[in-house]
Amino acid sequence: MRINRLLSFLVVLLFTAIVMVGAFGTSWNTVSELPQNPADQSNIEGIGMLIFTHYVAPFEVLSIVLLASLIGAIYLAKGEGNR
């Protein structure tokens, strides 16, 4: 198990290194200035607008996702004793 841990650690280290190299090696396009005071302007409204207009399809799908996982979770978690 110890060896496994070591191995896992090395693998994760490798992965981290790769992602880091990728992330650090990229000159990201960023806005020049972040808003100074985030509290000033809320983007909740924007997000809400997006969700209910542009992303209405994912939203609908998400509802079904929740329903599906609900059914699945209930079914699986339910004991069979009450039958």
Place this chain on the structure above:
Amino acid sequence: MVKTALKEFAFLIPLLPALAFVITFFFGRKMSSGGAIVPILAIAASFVISLVITLRLLANPGEVISQSYSWFAVLNIGVLIDPLAAVMLSMVSFVSLLIHIYAVSYMAGDPGEARYFAETALFTAAMLSLVLSDNILQLFVSWELVGLCSYLLIGFWFERPSAAAAAKKAFLTTRVGDVMFLTGIIILTSDLLKLAGGFQDGTYLLRFDEIFSYIPQLSALHSNIFGFEVSHLTIITLLFFGGAIGKSGQFPLHVWLPDAMEGPTTVSALIHAATMVTAGVYLVARTFPMFIAAPDSLMVIAYLGGFTALFAGTMGIVMNDLKRVLAYSTISQLGYMMLGLGLGSAIGLEAVGISLFHLINHAFFKALLFLCAGSVIHAVGTQDMRELGGVRKVMPITAATMTIAALALAGFGIPGTSIGTSGFFSKDAIIEAAYLFGEHSNNWIPYAFSIAAALLTSIYIFRLIFMTFTGKPRSNYHGHESPAIMTIPLSILAIFALVFGGLTKTGFMDFLKETFANSFVNLNIGSLAALGRNQILEAAGHESLFVQWLPMIVAIAGLAVAFIIYYLRIIKLGPLASMKNPVYRLLYKRYYQHEIYTEFFSLGIVYGIIAFLSQVLDVIIDSIVEGIGILTVGVSEELRKVQTGVIQTYATAVILGVSLLIILVKLITEVL
């Protein structure tokens, strides 16, 4: 031209016996005597047709009967009856007829009677077809069919392991020769194709006239074999001769012939004495123009023929089996015939005449010898000479006819006159030709061979006569004379053996001279003109008396030796003729040829190669294929363990995979 009617009947000669074969094969069992009457009638008809044609040709010199039908591809089936074929046809159908008649009695009561007659009918058909074929391929086909019949008939009593083994041996040994023959045909075909520049419509590639017309070009083609420039014609003719060696039991492929005596005696008489074994001689005679143009091949034939004549004779004198003695005698006589042909380099095309003359005469007296032997065996029930003796008393006709045959074989007659057995004229002609050859080329070896062989011939045949017919019975047997249906053929043959040679001596040769002299063969080989200048017919009688008498002297000497030893029994051969004497043992064991062939060739070399090929190569190839399968399963068994069943491992694999894939892709895209 010969009348069309005759032409149309020519193809019936082999076809009637073939038909007889079919009828006998399917219905023979339901007929009396195995349906023997069908082949007898058919062969009689064939004989009549042959005889009529022969007489016709005799009356109209220079004419041939020739028919060709397309067979397949550029090859044909056809009939060519020239003097050479005509005499062979007549002889074959005649002897075959007599032997069939004889066999009715000889084979009576045998459960396989119908099979016997079917097979001999087939044999006769094939042999006749061989003789009258107008192309080399048909000849080869018939050649193989007679071989098949020989195989079937040797193994006629297949329940006997020795018969089955002998049949196999005969087939295989002759097969070696056949392959050479076939190779010759193949090389010839390909050469002709090249020379003719492809196929021409309307001509059949392998017809003899077609082949002969290309002889000059063929002899001009050369190939380099092991550093020697060899003419293609020489190669082809030697290969043909290879076939003849197998079929005609020449050294070194003669081993099958003595064993072939496992078959019924009638078969030995018909196939292994009179007809089939002479097919080799006939082949060489048939294609003689090619041989004439290839003198090297003729030399080989002469030496090998002469040697075989002598060599077989040496073994003949120690055999105790009645039929085996005759078998070795056959080999020896075939050697004479080959020798006669080989002397063509001295006497030209006339060699065909003298050889064929001996062939025909030999057919009569050898068939007679065998039938007499058969008669003895049939009556007495044993064929070991040591158990016989005094048979003359119970079988006078057989004894008389056999003695005549023996005289013919030994070649008794009075030189310089026309008095003598048929063997005397034909064998003397060959010996004289050998003498001419010696004078011509100063090479006396063939002559020496032929004289020595003549001595041995006389010894062994009279040893046989004396041991069988004179003295006291050496075992308890109950003999009786054979019925008339057997003795009549004996008598007929005896007459022929006695007088045929004397009657036809010059006529025969003249007749055969026409074979290649007519327009059908266009031989314009200038260089060959010199070869035929020693004409034996002219030379006959012009040699010194010694030369004329020498064959007769050695024959009488042989008779005397046999008389002293086996009739008077003055000299006891005890220690000499025992296995302790190495020479005797060598001879008795037939020069260990059987052992050499089976142990050395079939088992040693061939078996070694096979063992190598089969076990090593096949196993290697097979294990490569199987190995891939086994390897895959093995790898699979190991590789499946990657799937440990532990989720953590799975996750590790995913991450490791992602990391490595990124690195790999990065590396490769950087490098490319």
Place this chain on the structure above:
Amino acid sequence: MLPVASLLILVPLIFAAVTFFTKTKEQAAGLAFLGSLATLGLTLYAYLNFDSNTAAMQFFESIEWIPLLGAKYSVGIDGVSMPLILLNAIVIPFLILYSWKEEREAPNRFYGLILTMQAAVIGVFVALDFMVFYIFWELTLIPLFFMVNIWGGEKRAHASYKFFIYTHVASLVMLLGIFGLFYASWQQTGVPTFDIRELVGQFQFLGSGLLRNAIFLSIIFGFLAKLPVFPFHSWLPDAYTEAPTAGSVLFILLKIGGYGLFRISLPMLPNTGNPELMITVLGLLGAFSIVYGALVALRQKDLKRMIAYSSLSHMGYVLLGSAGFVALSVSGAMFQQFSHGLIMSIMFMSAGAIQTGTGTRIINNLGGLAKKMPMLAVLMMVGFMASLGLPGLTGFIAEFLVLAFSYVNLPGFVLLALLAIVITAGYHLWAMQRAMFGVYNEKLGDVRDINSLQVFSMAVIALLVIYFGWNPNPVLNMMITNSEAIVSLVAALGV
């Protein structure tokens, strides 16, 4: 005119489908026999309406199938395929008769598979589109796989896998070559097509010599492995030996390797990058197979295994004749296929009869069977003699044509092949002598001769062997016409 080519596939297939649903042995065999007779009738109809003086395709049909890939369902018959169809159509009815009285489980499947196989093999022969060709090519595997596995000998599983996978690999390699040909031609002409004749005709214009070599070699590999010849024969002895008699005969009738050689490889051969080299290699493989098969057969103890190796030896002639590349040598190779089918059918039927009669195939355990099985002995003799190339029987004609005319181009290899003739005679006679002649081996108990149906079916085939040995023209002429067409494509080769 009937659409014979399609019917020849459909009729056996339909009968096969119905046969699968029969209940009793008699129904199954009878129906299958009817089906095979119908096929025979159709074949004879085709044969009688066939013009053997032209190399052109006859009974041609073509329907669009997959336009996207240019694949069509096109079928037709010419002188290359006609004799092989004939062979199949002739032997199958007698095969069914032969096995009529044998007891076996699931007779409906047995006979159904025979007919399916027939349909598939004929399908290969009539196909003129690579796609159709390949489909039938592969379909021939399945009935045989089932055949060996259900009714085969002891090691049937191993044998059937080996055969199935080995030849499947070879087929796939061939498929790869077909792809190469297809795309190279597509690139060349701008039109996709799988038409065999068109692609073969296009072959010479394609790409570099190397590409053409690669295409040629990968396609011919499929054929050589199916034929098979040395060194691709490993599957053969096992499969032939373990198969039931009918299966062995079906294997024998599976002449698709040689057919592909004539139909596809030979016309391509002169246009490969190194035609001389190819011819040499093929000729060598052919000649070596002849010798090798004979030598290995000599050592076999199992009768069927011996016959299997002898079949390998015979197939060497097909390759040698093809490599000889003279019209008559190619015809000889074609005729060898035809004659081999007939001869080997008899031989395997004999071996099967011996096995059912005595319970063993080991030659040394037999002996003197001729006494107990006289009919079999006669028929077997015909087969064995034909197999060893005795003149007057079909085998000789084929071998003579191959040897005599291949000699023009490949003298050395022909001489090599000639060496095998004596060996061939040797093992045939040895087997015959040990099995049939000599003293009867009493250990075998009371053995009965083959039944009358078996006699009849074997006798008919034996008579055909004799008939075609004397008169090969009914099939040989069309072969010659077509091989002349093949060879004439090739004047450039300079042979």
Place this chain on the structure above:
Amino acid sequence: MIPLIFYLGLAALLFSIGLYGVMTHKNGIRMIMCIELMLNSANLNLVAFSSYTDTLNGQVFAIFSIALAAAEAAVGFAILMAIYRMHDKINLDELNILRW
């Protein structure tokens, strides 16, 4: 201004920690927690990018992703409960009747 790369580095680290957890822990609950960590590090990335590119898609995505993570956890725990009922333990490395 905090450079974007700090967020990215943090997210990468969090992700790696989650990964390490999944790879080494035996306990099912801990593993699911580690997966949540990974999902959240991705969310962190999304939000950071959203801010720094001045687009809202990322934040919307993050919201969806959180919802999905919740559902995922629900299903995961349900399966885990079923396993617990059966084996009375949730050590996932002992679940290896299916292997090879």
Place this chain on the structure above:
Amino acid sequence: MENLMFLAPEIAVAATGLIILLIGVFMSPRTKNVLGYLATLGVLAALVLTVRSFGTEATMFSGTVSIDALSQFFKLVFLTVSLIVSLASIKYTENSDHTEEFYTLVLFATLGMMVVASSNDFILLFCAFELASFATYALAGFEKQNPGSLEGAMKYFMIGAVSSALMLFGISFVYGATGTTSIPMIAENISLLAESPIGIVAVVLLIAGFGFKMALVPFHMWAPDAYQGSPSVVSSLLSAGSKKMGFVAAFRVFILALAALQPDWQFAFTILAVVTMTFGNVVAVSQTSVKRMLAYSSLAQAGYIAMAFAVMTPMALTGGIFYTLAHAFMKGGAFIAAAAVVWMITTQRTGDLQVPDHLDNFRGLGKRMPLAALCMTVFVFALAGIPLTSGFMAKVVLFSSAVQAGMTWLAVIAILNSALSLFYYARLVRYMYFLPPEGKKIGLPFPYAAALLLATAGVLVMGLWPEPFLQWAMEAAKVLI
């Protein structure tokens, strides 16, 4: 207002799922069998709607949903699988108390796959992906009394969760570099991603995410366990359906969005394709559980399909897309046949009950259930690529495209693999037909028979007359190029 008619198939499936859920509550276990037929009808309706919608194109919901030939083709695939699975499940869920849950989940999973096929935005794609995943997690563990089923579900879930995290991580980088989640927009703003090292990282992370569904080595580890452990009908759905979801997502994302990074992912897919098909086939050789064997065979098939990415010619894409449909029939049918055998073994209580899909339990199937054996034979021969089956045609197009593109070596590897696969398929046939049965003959229940015949018909029709399917596949491929 959007024209919802374009989404009619999805709506039909979703509605059917909801209706089943609703009315299932009020039904007794006995009458619940009707639900299966209802689901089948719903799927069939959706299938008809999909086929009728062929040829229409639309983008909806602000460009997040794209209805085109590609999505329609894959909807066809998913609905076909769903149809087969629903049909077969009628028997599986017979007399079960949880029929409605089962069918709802099946339908929702199908819905998720269908939405993935038409999603044109990463957010939708991810959500739909997860929908299909969550529904199938629960389905995989549906036999909660069966340790195998739960174990399979757990492994599936764990690796699925890790993979979705990886995918999300990858998407985040793509989003970061391009500033958008919309697939067409990404393609426009790709420059930074294409030039930076993060591009490769993102690509491989996405490959890992999709590769989990496609079951490409080394992201496949869950697949054999989950396929083996799950109820066979669910295995059928997983292997024949949700696997294809990975492919359609990958088609859209890599070819449409990340076209600029083609060298990177093309190379990655080449490696994965070769490794996957080889690993799958080699390991399948030594399997004794038929479902596990089919799982490995499924890996191999995924490897073949992945060749489409490696070759990347129109022909290859056509072949790959065609292959997905072909594989849906073959593998879907094969798992249903396995389901039939498992049903037989468990009801007859004969044979190896521990591993009901053990190869030994297939002994003499040709005699015990002739139809199932025959169909199974067709499926495995199709998987092996024997002609007259869909598998052959698919391989012809796909492998030949590799030759066309000059990647002959890839075709050779694929072909050798294909030959190797014959080994284990033939072994299965041998067990079914050539070994003696252990037990008596029993009738095949109608649902299984119907599903098997449906799949067989699909396999044979695609093999005999592939032209229309090839045309559709080609239309779909045109969307990508």
